[in-house]
Amino acid sequence: MFMNQFPKSPKTFVYPSIKLLVLALIPAFAIVSGALWKQRAQEISPNANKESLQKMRQSSTDAPLLFPAHQATLVNPDVKLKLTFKDAPRIGTSGKIRIYDAADDRLVDTLDMSIPPGPTKPVDPAVCAKNYLAFPYPYARTSRPTNRDTKPGTPSAGATPTSNDYQLTIIGGFTDGFRFYPVTVNENTATIHPHHDLIEYGKTYYVEIDAEVLKLPDSGFKGITGKNWRFTTKPKAKAARAGATKISVASDGTGDFNTVQGALDFVPDHSKKRVTVKVKNGLYEEIVYFRNKDNVTILGEDQEKTIVRYANNEVFNPHPANIRTNPEKGTFPSRRAAVTVDNSNGVHIVNMTLETTSPGQAEGLLINGERNILSQVTIIGAGDALQANGLIYMVDSTVVGTGDTILGRGTLFCERCTIKSTRVMMWARNKQDNHGNVFKDSTFIGTDKQPTTIARAPQNGEFSYPYSEVVLLNSKLINIAPEGWGDADRGGSVRFWEYDSRNADGSPVDVSKRVSWSRQLDREKDAKLIADYSRPEFVLAGWKPKITVDSGR
Numbered sequence: 001m002f003m004n005q006f007p008k009s010p011k012t013f014v015y016p017s018i019k020l021l022v023l024a025l026i027p028a029f030a031i032v033s034g035a036l037w038k039q040r041a042q043e044i045s046p047n048a049n050k051e052s053l054q055k056m057r058q059s060s061t062d063a064p065l066l067f068p069a070h071q072a073t074l075v076n077p078d079v080k081l082k083l084t085f086k087d088a089p090r091i092g093t094s095g096k097i098r099i100y101d102a103a104d105d106r107l108v109d110t111l112d113m114s115i116p117p118g119p120t121k122p123v124d125p126a127v128c129a130k131n132y133l134a135f136p137y138p139y140a141r142t143s144r145p146t147n148r149d150t151k152p153g154t155p156s157a158g159a160t161p162t163s164n165d166y167q168l169t170i171i172g173g174f175t176d177g178f179r180f181y182p183v184t185v186n187e188n189t190a191t192i193h194p195h196h197d198l199i200e201y202g203k204t205y206y207v208e209i210d211a212e213v214l215k216l217p218d219s220g221f222k223g224i225t226g227k228n229w230r231f232t233t234k235p236k237a238k239a240a241r242a243g244a245t246k247i248s249v250a251s252d253g254t255g256d257f258n259t260v261q262g263a264l265d266f267v268p269d270h271s272k273k274r275v276t277v278k279v280k281n282g283l284y285e286e287i288v289y290f291r292n293k294d295n296v297t298i299l300g301e302d303q304e305k306t307i308v309r310y311a312n313n314e315v316f317n318p319h320p321a322n323i324r325t326n327p328e329k330g331t332f333p334s335r336r337a338a339v340t341v342d343n344s345n346g347v348h349i350v351n352m353t354l355e356t357t358s359p360g361q362a363e364g365l366l367i368n369g370e371r372n373i374l375s376q377v378t379i380i381g382a383g384d385a386l387q388a389n390g391l392i393y394m395v396d397s398t399v400v401g402t403g404d405t406i407l408g409r410g411t412l413f414c415e416r417c418t419i420k421s422t423r424v425m426m427w428a429r430n431k432q433d434n435h436g437n438v439f440k441d442s443t444f445i446g447t448d449k450q451p452t453t454i455a456r457a458p459q460n461g462e463f464s465y466p467y468s469e470v471v472l473l474n475s476k477l478i479n480i481a482p483e484g485w486g487d488a489d490r491g492g493s494v495r496f497w498e499y500d501s502r503n504a505d506g507s508p509v510d511v512s513k514r515v516s517w518s519r520q521l522d523r524e525k526d527a528k529l530i531a532d533y534s535r536p537e538f539v540l541a542g543w544k545p546k547i548t549v550d551s552g553r
Contacts, residue, residue, distance in 0.1 A: 062086065062220050066229055068253065074234040076253055077199040078262030080285075081192035081207060087217050089190045091183050095212030095223075097192055102204040102230060109198045111167075111182040113213050118166045118179030118316040122360075129324045133157060136330035139292055139343045144173040144265065146197035152177040157332060159320035169195045171261060172289040172342075178335055179317050183213065184285055190214055191285060196261070201236040240266060245275050246550060251282035260298070260308055264290040271295050276550045279352060281305040287312055289335070291342040297548055300352030303376050309355040310338040313362035313382070328409070329368075329389070337363035337387070344369040345390075348547055355380035359402070363387045367410070371540075375547050381405070388412045388437075393536055393545035400447075404456075412437045413539045422448040424486050426455045428468045435539045436469030436495070444472075446479030456486030457494055466492020471533050473499045482513035490517045497521055499530055 067082040068075045083089075097111040137157050145154075147170050153162035154175040162168060168177040184191050192209075199205065207230075211223035240247045240256040248255035249263045255278075257263040263277045269292040276297045287310045300306030317335040319325040325334045333342050338356040340363075341347050347369065354377065356362040364381035365374075367388055374394040379386045385401030388408035395415045399405055403423030406412065411434050419425050425444055428436035437455075446452035454477075457468030466489040475498070488494045499521040501509040511520055521530055532538045536545055 064221070068231040070229050070231070072231045074238065074253075075231045076256070076258045076262070077201055077233050078196075078257050078259045079199065079231075079233075079253065080251075080258060081194070082189055083192075083209075083214070084189045085216060085221070086188065088188050089185055089221065090215040091185060091190070092212045092215055095210030097182065097210070097213060098208045099194060099199070100206050100208070102206050102227065108205065109194050111192065111194070113182065113210075116166050117181045119318065120315065122315050123318055123321075127321075129319060129322050131322070132324050132328065132331050137332055141173065141269070141292070144269075145175050146170055146173070147195045148197050150175050152195075155320070158323070159332065160322045162320070171196055171287055172265065172291060174289055174291070174333065174335070176320065176335070178287055178289070180287065181311070186283070186285070193286075197265075199233060201233050201239055204230060204232040206230045245273055246278065247275070248278045248280065249284075250280040251284060252280075255280060259286055260284050260288050261286055261290070264288065264293060264296070264298075267293050267296055269293065274346075274548055274550075279306050282307070284308045286310060287317075288339040289337075289342065290340070291333070291344060293341075293344045293347065295346040296344070297348040297350065297550065298352070299348075299350045299549055303351050303353060303378060306352040307355065308339055308352065309357060311357045312336055312338050313356065313358035313360045315360055316358060333368070334363075334366060334387075336361060337366035338381070339363075339365045341365070341367045341369055341372060344372070346371050348373040348375065348549070349377055350375045350547065350549055351377070353378040353380065356382065356385075358382065364399075367392060367408075371543055371545070373545055373547055383407075391540050391543055393540065393543075395547075406437060411435045411540055413536045413545075414439045414442055415536075416440075417442045418445065419443070420445045420447050421452060422446070424453045424456050426470060428455060428457060428470050429463075429465050430467060430469055432467040432493075434541070436467075436471075438469075438471045438473070438533055438539045439475055440473045440534055441475070442472070443476040444478065444480060446481075448479075451479050451481040453481050453486040454484055455496060457488040458486075459489065464489050464492070466494065468492075469495040471495065471497045471499075472501060473530065473534055475501050476504060477501050477509055478504050480509075482510065484511065484514045485518045488517055495519070499523075499526070 064083040064085050068079060092113055095113050098107060099109040101108050150170060152168040152170050153164060155161045156176055159176055162177045166179050167182055169180050171178050182193055206227040209224040211221060214221050247263050249257045249260055251258055260279060267275050271294055274295040276299055279300045281301045288308055314336040323332045325332045339354045354364045356364050359382045361384055362382040363384050364379040365386050368390060370390045372392050374397050377397045380400045382402045383404050384407040385405045386399045389410040392410055392412045394417055398418045400420045404427040405419060405421040406426035409429040426437060430436035455470040457465040468488060485496045494517055496518040503509055
């Protein structure tokens with residue numbers, strides 16, 4: 001048919017010798033092609049080979065592409081199960097997903113789709129908790145509780161037990177549990193999220209899925225029954241060894257772990273040695289919560305392509321019914337962020353994006369700890385996109401949110417960072433005995449049509465913040481209101497200071513209409529203040545931040 005695309009020649013003639021040559025070469029070409037295919041198949045992993053064959057089978061059938069592939073081996077126990085269809089599936093509200101131990105047909109995990117993922121409406125203020133913990137939250141533990149040995153919703157620190165009206169799983173040893181989505185969909189792929197820690201090393205499992213779990217436009221999904229989706233996890237001998245200081249995460253199963261949470265659960269509590277968790281490019285759709293992890297570097301492969309993301313917020317994972325959370329050190333931990341670093345020190349997060357996709361009070365990252373570093377990180381959230389508690393150094397990073405985009409009681413020193421917000425940029429809640437938020441050579445961009453302000457520190461119920469501190473040194477301001485700053489406790493000693501703020505074109509900002517409780521630092525009169533606040537160790541209580549990155553295997 002291709003010859004019809006060209007004009008026919010008046011006379012067509014093929015030399016007999018050429019015909020013979022072509023006929024002789026065809027078998028040889030087939031042999032070489034087969035050898036090359038065999039060589040390529042040997043270069044890729046056994047699982048990848050099975051997935052390639054499965055893709056070829058799918059091209060001629062309506063069956064979904066499975067990950068891990070049917071009969072795959074060396075699968076990591078923290079695997080997320082995936083089904084990829086020709087069309088985008090919809091998530092059903094009935095049916096079950098069951099995972100069995102193939103050795104004895106024991107039911108290992110069940111996901112019941114008739115149970116809603118989590119609340120969709122805020123707690124009624126009339127019944128909302130009024131009190132905080134009367135004692136420091138007890139972080140000490142001798143082992144990490146899991147879904148295997150502890151019922152999700154088991155309360156800690158006197159909290160009301162979390163109800164089982166919604167999906168519930170234990171993450172990072174937090175027994176009170178997290179609401180979660182048992183199935184999520186991205187484009188044509190449905191991802192199944194088993195309860196954490198139930199799948200073990202060195203075992204074979206099979207998966208059954210009721211037809212009602214997923215819906216296709218042509219009603220083509222008939223479910224998976226029998227033992228038609230089996231996989232075997234890697235033996236313990238091939239797992240990351242205890243005491244390892246370098247481990248890897250890859251969503252395609254080529255690392256030590258498939259999930260960031262799985263890798264961090266592996267890291268021992270309060271490690272004296274630095275452990276580097278290298279995270280390969282990919283979308284990691286998971287809530288990450290870890291506590292008591294010291295001296296950990298979480299190193300992404302690419303800031304824009306290594307993405308940890310989840311639809312989490314205060315409505316979906318609220319504080320306990322009888323305890324409020326997070327205004328002071330030692331209060332009950334929050335569960336509303338996509339990523340939470342809790343009671344952890346010396347954590348370095350480098351070269352990745354952390355994002356929540358839910359509105360409201362929804363952090364991309366929440367930190368409680370000391371001497372933690374963020375470098376080349378993008379944090380995306382809504383209100384309180386970054387909650388910063390403790391001593392934190394942030395460099396060459398971006399925070400994007402919708403108001404109070406940076407919140408916290410800690411000390412945050414930022415260099416060459418960009419803050420984008422539709423409404424007020426931050427709410428610093430530091431006390432008199434510690435500095436607040438200091439920005440050097442950074443950029444602030446109001447992203448709404450109306451200009452916004454840099455910071456505020458108003459009364460918040462019974463709490464006030466008379467020592468709130470936000471200092472801008474050599475900053476670039478874009479779409480910031482002429483008054484510059486929001487409301488604050490003016491009876492105290494609020495430090496809303498600026499030095500040499502510039503417009504996008506480099507010209508000086510007109511500060512003639514700044515609020516009276518703010519201050520412009522003078523190059524000569526305030527030379528020592530400017531020099532001191534330009535040094536991280538001055539702001540961070542003597543700590544000189546140094547990023548430790550081991551990018552090897």
